[in-house]
Amino acid sequence: MNNLLVQPKANLPIVTLLLLLFCFSAKAIPNEGKLAVDFREKSSIKGSVKQGLNIERIQIRHSRSAITLDKNLTSDNSYILASDYSRGQNTVADIIQQTAGISLNGQGGLFQSYNIRGFSRARIKTEVNGIPIISDRRAGNAISFLPAALINGVDIKKGPSSTLYGSDAIGGVVSISTINFNDALISLEFKPQEDAVQFLANLANDNLTATFLQRKANNSQSVKADINGSKVVNTQYQQQVSSLAGQYRWQSIDIQASTLFSQGKDIGKSSAEFPYSKITLYPNDEHWLSKIQFSKDDWQLSFYHHMQNWQSDIQRLDSENSNLFERENITHYKSDTLGSLGLFIWDSMIFGAEWIGRRNIDISEQEFDGAGELVWKKDKVRANEDTLALFVQQAWQFKNFALNAGARYDWQQVKQNLTEDILTDSTLYTDKVSDDFLSLSVNTQYIINSQTQLAFTFANAFRFPSVSELFFSGETPRGNTQGNSALAPEESLGYQVDIKYHFYPTLSLLLNGYYYQISNYIERYQLTTNTGFRSYRNSSEVILQGFELSTHWQVNSSLSSQLSYQKQLARDKNKNTLDDALPEMLKWQVSWFPEHPWLANISIENKLTYQFEKTTFGDAEQALPSALVWHSTINYQLNSQQNLILSLTNITNKAYRASADEDAALQPERTISLKWQWQFN
Numbered sequence: 053m054n055n056l057l058v059q060p061k062a063n064l065p066i067v068t069l070l071l072l073l074f075c076f077s078a079k080a081i082p083n084e085g086k087l088a089v090d091f092r093e094k095s096s097i098k099g100s101v102k103q104g105l106n107i108e109r110i111q112i113r114h115s116r117s118a119i120t121l122d123k124n125l126t127s128d129n130s131y132i133l134a135s136d137y138s139r140g141q142n143t144v145a146d147i148i149q150q151t152a153g154i155s156l157n158g159q160g161g162l163f164q165s166y167n168i169r170g171f172s173r174a175r176i177k178t179e180v181n182g183i184p185i186i187s188d189r190r191a192g193n194a195i196s197f198l199p200a201a202l203i204n205g206v207d208i209k210k211g212p213s214s215t216l217y218g219s220d221a222i223g224g225v226v227s228i229s230t231i232n233f234n235d236a237l238i239s240l241e242f243k244p245q246e247d248a249v250q251f252l253a254n255l256a257n258d259n260l261t262a263t264f265l266q267r268k269a270n271n272s273q274s275v276k277a278d279i280n281g282s283k284v285v286n287t288q289y290q291q292q293v294s295s296l297a298g299q300y301r302w303q304s305i306d307i308q309a310s311t312l313f314s315q316g317k318d319i320g321k322s323s324a325e326f327p328y329s330k331i332t333l334y335p336n337d338e339h340w341l342s343k344i345q346f347s348k349d350d351w352q353l354s355f356y357h358h359m360q361n362w363q364s365d366i367q368r369l370d371s372e373n374s375n376l377f378e379r380e381n382i383t384h385y386k387s388d389t390l391g392s393l394g395l396f397i398w399d400s401m402i403f404g405a406e407w408i409g410r411r412n413i414d415i416s417e418q419e420f421d422g423a424g425e426l427v428w429k430k431d432k433v434r435a436n437e438d439t440l441a442l443f444v445q446q447a448w449q450f451k452n453f454a455l456n457a458g459a460r461y462d463w464q465q466v467k468q469n470l471t472e473d474i475l476t477d478s479t480l481y482t483d484k485v486s487d488d489f490l491s492l493s494v495n496t497q498y499i500i501n502s503q504t505q506l507a508f509t510f511a512n513a514f515r516f517p518s519v520s521e522l523f524f525s526g527e528t529p530r531g532n533t534q535g536n537s538a539l540a541p542e543e544s545l546g547y548q549v550d551i552k553y554h555f556y557p558t559l560s561l562l563l564n565g566y567y568y569q570i571s572n573y574i575e576r577y578q579l580t581t582n583t584g585f586r587s588y589r590n591s592s593e594v595i596l597q598g599f600e601l602s603t604h605w606q607v608n609s610s611l612s613s614q615l616s617y618q619k620q621l622a623r624d625k626n627k628n629t630l631d632d633a634l635p636e637m638l639k640w641q642v643s644w645f646p647e648h649p650w651l652a653n654i655s656i657e658n659k660l661t662y663q664f665e666k667t668t669f670g671d672a673e674q675a676l677p678s679a680l681v682w683h684s685t686i687n688y689q690l691n692s693q694q695n696l697i698l699s700l701t702n703i704t705n706k707a708y709r710a711s712a713d714e715d716a717a718l719q720p721e722r723t724i725s726l727k728w729q730w731q732f733n
Contacts (some may be wrong), residue, residue: 116216116217116393116395116402116404129207129208129209129210129211130151130207130208131205131206131207131208132147132148132151132205132206132208133204133205134203134204134205134232142162142199142200143162143164143194143195143196143200144166144178144194144195144198144200144203144206144226144228145164145165145166145194146164146200147200147203147206148166148206148208148226149166149661150639150641150659150661151208151616152564152600152601152602152616152617152618152639153168153169153210153564153600153618153634154166154167154168154169154208155167155618155634155635155637155711156710156711157172157191157192157632157711157713158191158192158194158711158713158716159191159321159322159323159324159711159713159715159716159717160285160287160322160710160711160716160717160719161285161286161287161289161319161320161321161322162194162196162287162289162316162319162320163189163191163194163196163319163321163322164194164322164710165191165192165193165194166192166226167632167634167711168208168210168223168224168226169210169223169224169566169568169596169598169620169634170223170596170598170620170622170630170632170633170634171222171223171224171596171632172192172223172632173190173191173192173632174192174220174515174518174521175192175220175222175223175515175542176192176193176220176221176223176224176225176226177214177217177218177220177221177224177225177226178193178195178225178226178227178228179225179226179227179228180195180198180228180230180312180341181228181229181230181231181297181310181312181341181343182227182343182345182354182356182393183341183343183356183357183358183389183391184220184358184389184391184408185358186220186358186387186389186408186410186518187360188385188387188413188415188433188518188519188520188524189520190520190533190576195228196316196319196337197291197293197314197316197337197338197339198228198230198293198314199250199265199267199291199293201239201241201250201252201265202230202252202263202265202293202295203228203229203230204229204230204231204232205228205229206226206227206228206229207225207226207227207228207229208224208225208226208227209221209224209225209226209227210224210564211224211509211511211546211548211566212493212509212510212511212512212513212544212545212546212547212548212566212568213458213493213495213509213511213513213546214460214491214493214511214513214514215443215445215458215459215460215491215492215493215511216402216404216443216445216458216460218406218439218441218443218460218462218491218514219439219462219464219489219514219515219516219541220515221513222513222514222515222542222544222570230263230295230310230312231261231297231308231310232254232256232261232263233256233257233258233259233260233261233297233299234256235254235256235731235733236254236255236256236257236731236732236733237252237253237254237729237730237731237732238252238253238254238729238730238732239251239252239727239728239729239730240252240727240728241267241725241726241727241728242725242726242727243269243723243724243725244724245272245273245720245721245722245723245724246269246270246271246272246287246720246723247269247270248267248268248269248270248725249267249268249269250265250266250267251265251266251267252264252265253265256733257733259298259299259300260296260297260298261295261296261297261298262294262295262296262297263293263294263295263296264292264293264294265291265292265293265294266291266292266293267289267290267291267292268289268290268291269287269288269289270288271284271285271286271287271288271320272284272285272287272720272721272723273285273720273721274707274717274718274719274720274721275702275705275706275707275718275719275721275722276707276718278324278717278718280328282326282327282328284326284327285322285326285717285718285719285720286320286321286322286323286326286327286331286332286333286717287320287322287720288318288319288320289316289317289318289319289320290316290317290318290319291314291315291316291317291319292314292315293312293313293314293315294312294313295310295311295312295313296310296311296312297309297310297311298310304348305346305347305348306346306347306348307344307345307346308343308344308345308347309342309343309344309345310341310342310343311340311341311342311343312339312340312341312342313338313339313340313341314337314338314339314340315336315337315338316334316336316337316338316362317335317336317337318333318334318335319333319334319337320332320333320334321333321334321364322716322717323715323716323717324714324715324716324717324718325715326717327369328369329368329369330366330367330368330369331366331367331369331377332364332365332366332367333364333365333367334362334363334364334365335363335365336361336362336363337362337363338359338360338361338362339358339359339360339361340357340358340359340360341356341357341358341359342356342357343355343356343357344356349397350396350397350398351394351395351396351397352393352394352395353392353393353394353395354392354393354394355391355392356389356390356391356392357388357389357390357391358388358389359386359387359388359389360385360386360387360389361385361386362384362385362386363382363383363384363385364382364383364385365380365381365382366380366381366382366383367379367380368380368381370422376422377422378421378422379419379420379421379422379427380419380420380424381417381418381419381420382417382418382420383415383416383417383432383526384414384415384416384417385414385415386412386413386414387410387411387412387413387414388410388411388412389408389409389410389411390408390409390410390411391406391407391408391409392406392407393405393406394406400446400447400448400449401444401445401446401447402443402444402445402446403443403444404441404442404443404444404445405441405442405443406439406440406441406443407438407439407440407441408437408438408439409436409437409438409439410435410436410437410438410519411436412436413433413434413435413436413437413519414431414433414434415431415432415433415434415520415524415526416429416430416431416432417429417430417432417526430526432523432524432525432526433468433519433520433523433524434468434469435466435467435468435469435519435523436466436467437464437465437466437467437519438464438465439462439463439464439516440462440463440464441460441461441462441463442460442461443458443459443460443461444458444459444460445457445458446458452498452499452500453496453497453498453499454496454497454498455494455495455496456493456494456495456496457492457493457494457495458492458493459490459491459492459493460490460491461488461489461490462488462489462490462491462514462516463486463487463488464486464487464488464516465484465485465486466484466485466486466519466522466523467482467483467484467485468482468483468484468523469482483523483537485517485522485537487516487540487541489514489516489541489543491511491512491513491514492511492512493509493510493511493512494509494510494511495507495508495509496508496509502554503553503554503555504551504552504553504554505550505551505552505553506549506550506551506552507548507549507550507551507552508547508548508549508550509546509547509548509549509550510546510547510548511545511546512543512544512545512546513543513544513546514541514542514543514544515541515542515574516541517539517540517541517574517588520535521535521536521539521574521588522535522536522537522539523535523537532585532586533576533585533586533587534579534585534586534587534588535587535588536587536588536589539572539574539588539589539590540572540590541572542570542571542572542573542574542590543570543571543572544568544569544570544571545568545569546566546567546568546569547566547567547568548564548565548566548567549564549565549566550562550563550564551563558605558606558607559603559604559605559606560603560604561601561602561603562600562601562602562603563599563600563601563602564599564600564601564602565598565599566596566597566598566599567595567596567597568595568596568597569593569594569595570593570594570595570596571592571593571594572590572591572592573590573591573593573594573624574588574589574590574591575588575589575590575591575630575631576588576631576672577589577671578671591624591625592625593624593625594622594623594624594625594630595621595622595623595624596620596621596622596630596633597620597621597622598618598619598620598621598622598634599618599619600616600617600618601616601617601618602614602615602616602617603615603616609645609647610644610645610646610647611642611643611644611645612642612643613640613641613642613643614639614640614641614642615638615639615640615641616638616639616640617637617638617639618634618636618637618639619634619636620633620634620636621633622634628670628671629668629669629670630670631669631670631671631672631673632670632673632711633668633669633670635663635664635666635676635712636663636664636666637661637662637663637664638661638662638664639659639660639661639662640658640659640660640661641657641658641659641660642657642658643655643656643657644656644657653688653689653690654686654687654688654689655686655687656684656685656686656687657684657685657687658682658683658684659682659683659684660680660681660682660683661680661681661682662678662679662680662681663676663678663679663680663681663708664678665677665678666712669712670712672713672714673712673713673714674712674713674714674716675712676708676709676712677708679706679708680704680706681702681704681706681708682702682703682704683699683700683701683702683703684699684700684703685697685698685699685700686698686699693730693731693732694728694729694730694731695727695728695729695731696726696727696728696729697726697727697728697729698724698725698726698727699724699725699726699727700722700723700724701720701722701723701725702719702720702721702722702723703722704722705721705722706719707719
């Protein structure tokens, strides 16, 4: 492998210095007051009902609304606790895919991305501890730098409204929290099939938590060989993550600060072209996130920073001899995202202002021939981006009827100053794109009776083109992609109807029906003049429509069941199916806490997914057969402090692909992982 571009490290963020200063002063935040209820919610440990325990835990929520999730008028929003998902999962996508209306897209591995109601890639806003993650990856945010073991909870916002979140939230928001002031623990996890090992240590008290995680794995194996005779799946990785967070009170102001650093090495990019025609590896993947937040009863102010610095290495192999490569392309990406968010709450009205500034967005490439000689070296993107927004949201309550209306104005500017060729030092040129948008939303809810609730949502939403879609022209793991600076923002009109019905106190049903009309839809297409090149264009109109049906049944104190079904049509004006259209799918989750004395220390969770045959698909996709996939987790409590967790994924050893992507590899074979955890507070 050739030497990669070496970039200087970022300076220590100011937020980190402030955090260390606060560690030596200030009192812990008491769990009282309006803001403590709005932004930190209490819950019980799963399974504590059968033991008669009432253990209080604080869940950190990075909501932009003073309305708690239970009171939110878009009733299909969901919050997933860390205890609610299988510990055998590796990625954020693995965790949230069990939710109705969500599926996987992309090629797999740590870079597995996700899809909400047919919206994918840059159409889903992803946040980590309230910090927006903007990576410019064409496949969308995979949050590969964040191990699933560090996730404390995931807030998922579906529905057509993006008035609180702006661009990139046209398809929804995935808000992840890693901060956990409850658990001091040490854990070890092993996966024999991949020679994978993971070590996690977390120290915590009422106002400070520190975490260190290290993990590595070799490539996995698929159930059967591909057409080239290979069963190897390019999923290897090495990764270490450390984080520090604190919450304090100073002069009646609540202060929360956090910093997280993640460094990955030799991360494999899963692809059906591996290992015969193309090998994609990310030799380096660094992310540093920091945030500080100040709040009182009626206001909140936060500042954040995300530094990212990564490289991709794409080796294209000789078509006749896969032991030789024809050429090698190395891409280096770095950027700094800075931002601030202010919220003011007056009675039942929220006022907000937001600034997101992206600095030093730098994408450069090096091309080498088969002999390892440098052919060229170019800057592809060198840009800055600014987004300014103002928003307001008002809620009204009239007996059994509630109304929530919101508006948001966004202005964005992207400016690029680019040297055409680093080696020849050709003339510098400037390209600038700016735009603005006003989005509105109306949510209503009507309580018909004690059993039935009805909700309706109408909103327009938008998405500005990403920097890569506008300006990047170069090599990607999929091939050469050319940007288009003339792209217009996507605009969406969305309608949603929710019906929630309680058959009994222990059995409920939720039906969500939705319809989105999207104009200026940005699609990637293959240039007819050169089949190896792709670019972007606006499609005049796209329709996404479908429904989700979910049931929750608490059978008794030890057994619960959740069943959901999703179906969607996603087409352009010519009735062609879109890439990443939501597959028809049935999902079933069963949790069992046996009450028998011999089994009192065991809990079992099963997750089954049935994906119906997919025969209609987009231009960059393939047909998929039907597949039944089964994952299971068995938790055995050794004593009051120690647990053994056995996780089994793909129990039936099914040969299947997680998405219809044309380059998606077969998923790994049946995998067993064993985890030991010692919780000592």
